[in-house]
Amino acid sequence: MKQVMRLTLVVALAAVSVGMIAHSVRSVRYQVGDFQLTELEVNQYTFAEQITHDAKGNLTFTSALVNDEPKTFVQVACVDPALAVSVLQSTALTATAKKPAATKPSVKKLGSKKPAAKAPAVKTPTAKTPTAKAPASKTPAPKKPTPKKPAVGKACPT
Amino acid sequence: MGSIITRAKRLRALRYTIQAVSLIGLNLGFLNVFFPNLVLTGLRCMGGPVFYCDNCPWSTIFCPLGLLVRYSKIGLVPFITIGTLGLVGTLGGRFVCGWLCPFGFLQDLLYKIRARKFRLPSQLGYAKYVVLVVFVLLVPHLWPHQPYSFCDGCPSGTLEGLIPRAIALHWHVTPGEFNGFNVKFYVRMAILLGTLMLSISVSRGFCRTLCPLGAIFGLFNKFSLFRYGLTYHKCTDCGACAKVCPVDIDPIRQMNDAECIKCYECTTTRHIKMGVG
Numbered sequence: 001m002k003q004v005m006r007l008t009l010v011v012a013l014a015a016v017s018v019g020m021i022a023h024s025v026r027s028v029r030y031q032v033g034d035f036q037l038t039e040l041e042v043n044q045y046t047f048a049e050q051i052t053h054d055a056k057g058n059l060t061f062t063s064a065l066v067n068d069e070p071k072t073f074v075q076v077a078c079v080d081p082a083l084a085v086s087v088l089q090s091t092a093l094t095a096t097a098k099k100p101a102a103t104k105p106s107v108k109k110l111g112s113k114k115p116a117a118k119a120p121a122v123k124t125p126t127a128k129t130p131t132a133k134a135p136a137s138k139t140p141a142p143k144k145p146t147p148k149k150p151a152v153g154k155a156c157p158t
Numbered sequence: 159m160g161s162i163i164t165r166a167k168r169l170r171a172l173r174y175t176i177q178a179v180s181l182i183g184l185n186l187g188f189l190n191v192f193f194p195n196l197v198l199t200g201l202r203c204m205g206g207p208v209f210y211c212d213n214c215p216w217s218t219i220f221c222p223l224g225l226l227v228r229y230s231k232i233g234l235v236p237f238i239t240i241g242t243l244g245l246v247g248t249l250g251g252r253f254v255c256g257w258l259c260p261f262g263f264l265q266d267l268l269y270k271i272r273a274r275k276f277r278l279p280s281q282l283g284y285a286k287y288v289v290l291v292v293f294v295l296l297v298p299h300l301w302p303h304q305p306y307s308f309c310d311g312c313p314s315g316t317l318e319g320l321i322p323r324a325i326a327l328h329w330h331v332t333p334g335e336f337n338g339f340n341v342k343f344y345v346r347m348a349i350l351l352g353t354l355m356l357s358i359s360v361s362r363g364f365c366r367t368l369c370p371l372g373a374i375f376g377l378f379n380k381f382s383l384f385r386y387g388l389t390y391h392k393c394t395d396c397g398a399c400a401k402v403c404p405v406d407i408d409p410i411r412q413m414n415d416a417e418c419i420k421c422y423e424c425t426t427t428r429h430i431k432m433g434v435g
Contacts, residue, residue, distance in 0.1 A: 006381045010248055013378075017244035024237035039238050043203040043220055 165426035166402050173256065173421060177263035184208060184260060187216030205239040207246040209259050209371045211312065213319025215326055223294060223371055227309045230295050231302035243371075247378030251385070251414070255365055255372050256421035261314045262365055265357040266404070273358050277406050282367045283417050290370035305342060308370060313353040316346040361404045366417060376416030384420065386413050387431050399424035 024039045184206070206219030213224075222239050229236040246254060255262055269275075293308040309315055320343070356363035365372050379385075386409065399409040402423045407415050409424040424430045 009381050010383050013248040014245055017241040017248060020237045020241035020244070024241070028237055030234060039236060040203045042234070043205070043225065 166423055169423060169426055173423075174263070174266070176257050177260065177266070180208065180258040181260040181263060184210045184218050185214065185216040186218040187214075190216075205236065205242060207242055207254055207258075209261055209314055209369065211315040211317075211319040213315060213323065215322050217318070221315075223312070224309055224315075226294050227298045227307045230298040231307070233299060243374055244378075247375045247382065249383050250375075251379035251382035251420055252372060252375040252416075252418060253382075253384060253420040254375060255369075256419035259365075259371075261317075261369075262362065262419070264317075264354075265362050265364060268354060268357040269361045269404075271358050275361070276359050278360055278363065278366060280407075280417075285367045286369055286373040286376075289368055290373040294370045310342070311346060311349050313346075313350040313364065316350040320346060361406065362419065365419065366405055372419075379414050379416050379418055379420075382414075384432065386418075386420075386425070388413065388429070393429045396427075396429075398427040399430055402426065 028039055030037050030039065030042050204219050205222045205225040207222060208219070209223065210217060210219070210221055211224065212220040220239075222243055225236050225239045229239070289308060293306070293311075297304075298307040324339075324343075353364050353368075360366075388410065393410060395410070397408075400407070403409055404421055404423065405417050405419055407417050409418070409430055412418070413430070420432075422432050425432050
């Protein structure tokens with residue numbers, strides 16, 4: 001009897017664990033600024049170590065540093081890169097600081113202490129540039145980041 | 159007794175081999191040195207069940223404790239991480255600690271150094287639950303911008319993340335988490351050295367007293383699928399299994415205890431068997 005109870009507990013716990021994973025993959029979306037991210041995307045982008053952009057305003061969030069291929073996450077085309085970054089930062093901060101109740105039914109909102117506040121390094125997407133680095137991925141910067149002027153930033157003609 | 163020692167040596171050799179393979183598997187990023195176009199980024203967004211710092215430049219996976227700390231900081235629930243830990247714990251309990259954890263492997267090797275050995279009071283085993291609740295869950299959530307979370311002092315993170323990054327930065331290989339040789343750096347180095355010194359004199363000292371992942375998996379030990387059983391008719395209460403136990407428990411009286419790392423060394427005495435179900 002004890003054995004049956006234990007096996008039942010094992011099966012139930014395993015089922016709950018698998019269910020949590022499946023639930024997260026299928027329907028959990030976290031609100032980060034204006035963006036809804038899956039848990040894996042939060043792992044990859046919100047805890048990113050640096051954010052780069054190009055002249056078109058394509059933002060590239062890089063979370064793995066050595067020779068890993070950066071992934072383009074948000075493409076804000078035809079926008080001044082500096083503006084794109086600052087908009088991203090300001091919306092993220094606004095969403096967390098002033099509009100915490102921005103919701104959709106299946107959307108989990110970000111808490112008031114979010115790591116997007118860690119200042120992303122704004123720089124051109126040259127591969128493996130060791131200079132400009134964002135703060136530690138495990139220690140989000142406490143204050144609002146001030147976006148730097150990009151080296152190749154230019155305004156959108158439209 | 160001689161055959162027990164032989165069997166124990168064989169099992170230990172097998173365990174060390176698997177631990178070494180696990181270490182390589184957790185560092186698949188090194189393949190980029192030889193194959194620069196190989197993309198391993200997809201794996202890096204997953205939280206694995208093993209205590210291995212994702213700040214390591216070659217790390218294949220995210221550290222589950224690192225993810226718990228980060229999600230605690232931003233006030234979210236990491237469903238996938240909790241689900242992964244729950245699933246692995248339900249299946250094997252602290253099996254991961256004994257067979258897969260690289261930091262445990264390092265401690266196993268350090269304990270082989272000839273030095274005076276100590277036994278820890280069993281009450282210290284509760285400290286890891288305090289570390290889990292306070293430094294992994296509470297402190298990061300309450301003071302997210304203060305460097306008091308578990309990750310800020312994690313000896314594994316210092317060894318696998320901070321030191322490689324300091325070296326890499328020195329060689330101008332990569333940016334990352336390294337803010338120079340500041341006070342925090344030296345504090346973390348002191349914690350690491352203290353942990354390594356402890357491991358020389360106390361078998362699996364860190365795992366038994368401070369490891370929050372061991373605390374999580376320990377909760378599953380009592381009912382996990384892979385578990386120990388007794389062969390009562392053979393037990394002569396000789397204490398042989400307690401002598402070979404690396405975490406200083408009595409496998410007969412504390413079978414499947416939360417401290418047990420399921421290294422299966424006690425099974426070499428043939429009084430204890432391992433099994434499923």
